[in-house]
Amino acid sequence: MxxxxxxxxxxxxxxxxxxxxxxxxxxxxxxxxxxxxxxxxxxxxxxxxxxxxxxxxxxxxxxxxxxxxxxxxxxxxxxxxxxxxxxxxxxxxxxxxxxxxxxxxxLSGDEEAAVAFAGAMSNVGDEVARPILVVDIGGGSTEVVLGDDTGVLAARSMDIGSVRLHERHIRHDPATREEVEAVVRDIDDQLDACGVDLAAAATVVGIAGTMTTVGAGVLDLAAYDPAAVDLSVHPVDDVHTYVDRLVAMTVSERLALGYMHPGRADVIDAGALIASRVLRRTSVGTMLISEADILEGIAWSLRP
The missing domain is CATH 3.30.420.40 (ATPase, nucleotide binding domain)
Known part of the structure; x- marks a missing residue:
C-alpha cells in the first residue's frame, strides 16, 4: 500500500x-x-x-x-x-x-471546490438525499458546490472567508450592529452573484473548521470531539440561533468555550455569519456536518 x-x-x-x-x-x-x-x-x-x-x-x-x-x-x-x-x-x-x-x-477556486466536494462525498452515505450542497468556509474564501454521485453540477469559490471578512469590516469586540450588517451585505452580494442554485439542494453538508466548530457549538460540547461532530445533523433554526449568540460574544467569551480553538475565536463571527446566510437561501430543515473535507479529497487524488 x-x-x-x-x-x-x-x-x-x-x-x-x-x-x-x-x-x-x-x-x-x-x-x-x-x-x-x-x-x-x-x-x-x-x-x-x-x-x-x-x-x-x-x-x-x-x-x-x-x-x-x-x-x-x-x-x-x-x-x-x-x-x-x-x-x-x-x-x-x-x-x-x-x-x-x-x-x-x-488551486484555482474551481479546483478547490471540486476537491472539497470529493472529500465530503467520501464520508456521506447513500441514504443522504441528493443533490448535495457542500459548504466549505475558509479563512479567505468560501466554496459552495452542488453535486451528486455523478460529480459537481455547479460550483463557486467566493472571496469571502472568516479572516478576510473580519479584517475587512470588524473593529470592535464584540462587533457592532453596523459592522455585522456590513459583513452580511458583503456575504449577500457574493451569494447574489455566485450562480449556484442553493435552493435546489436536498441536503447541505458543512465542512472545515468554521462549520465543525458551529456543529460543536450547537451540540454544546464541553470539549471538541470529532467523533461527536462527524455526521451530526442540526436543525437549521438551531444553527441560526447559535450563530446569533456567537456573534454577540466577546473574543474572551468565545475563548472560554471548551470546543473553541484559540486560533479561531477572534474571526469566527464572520465565518459563522457566512454559514447562516448560506442556509437562509436553502430550503432544507437540517444541516449535516462532516469531518472529512478537502484533505480526503486531496488524498483520494493520489490513489493508485
Whole structure:
C-alpha cells in the first residue's frame, strides 16, 4: 500500500493527512491541523507578511518530520486562497519546496471546490438525499458546490472567508450592529452573484473548521470531539440561533468555550455569519456536518 500525505494550506490553517489506500477505502494514520494565519493582512496588503511566513514554515517543518517518520511515498501540497492572492507567493512556494521536496499547487477556486466536494462525498452515505450542497468556509474564501454521485453540477469559490471578512469590516469586540450588517451585505452580494442554485439542494453538508466548530457549538460540547461532530445533523433554526449568540460574544467569551480553538475565536463571527446566510437561501430543515473535507479529497487524488 502506498502511503500518501495530503496537505491543505489555507488562509488560517495548514492541515495534514497521512494515510494509505486500501480495498476498503482510505486508512488515515495521522490527521493534524495548525492555525498559522498565513493570510493575515493579505486582503489589505496583497502580500504574505514575514511573520505569517515564519509561522507557516514552522508548521511545515513539523509536518516534514511526521512525513519522514511515517514513511510517506507521495506528497500533494495544495495551497488555496491566501497564496492565490499574494504578490509574494513565490517566496512561500520556494520555502515549501526546500522543506518537503514538492512545490505547492496553487488551486484555482474551481479546483478547490471540486476537491472539497470529493472529500465530503467520501464520508456521506447513500441514504443522504441528493443533490448535495457542500459548504466549505475558509479563512479567505468560501466554496459552495452542488453535486451528486455523478460529480459537481455547479460550483463557486467566493472571496469571502472568516479572516478576510473580519479584517475587512470588524473593529470592535464584540462587533457592532453596523459592522455585522456590513459583513452580511458583503456575504449577500457574493451569494447574489455566485450562480449556484442553493435552493435546489436536498441536503447541505458543512465542512472545515468554521462549520465543525458551529456543529460543536450547537451540540454544546464541553470539549471538541470529532467523533461527536462527524455526521451530526442540526436543525437549521438551531444553527441560526447559535450563530446569533456567537456573534454577540466577546473574543474572551468565545475563548472560554471548551470546543473553541484559540486560533479561531477572534474571526469566527464572520465565518459563522457566512454559514447562516448560506442556509437562509436553502430550503432544507437540517444541516449535516462532516469531518472529512478537502484533505480526503486531496488524498483520494493520489490513489493508485
Amino acid at each position: 502506498t502511503r500518501v500525505a495530503a496537505i491543505d494550506c489555507g488562509t488560517n490553517t495548514i492541515k495534514l493527512l497521512i494515510g494509505s489506500h486500501t480495498a476498503e477505502g482510505l486508512d488515515v494514520r495521522v490527521r493534524e491541523s495548525r492555525m498559522v494565519r498565513l493570510g493575515q493582512g493579505v486582503d489589505a496588503t496583497g502580500r504574505l507578511s514575514e511573520e505569517a511566513l515564519v509561522r507557516a514554515f514552522a508548521a511545515i517543518d513539523a509536518y516534514a518530520e511526521l512525513i519522514t517518520e511515517e514513511g510517506v511515498e507521495q506528497i500533494r501540497f495544495c495551497a488555496t486562497s491566501a497564496t492565490r492572492d499574494a504578490s509574494n507567493a513565490a517566496d512561500f512556494r520556494a520555502g515549501v519546496l526546500a522543506r518537503l521536496g514538492v512545490e505547492p499547487e496553487v
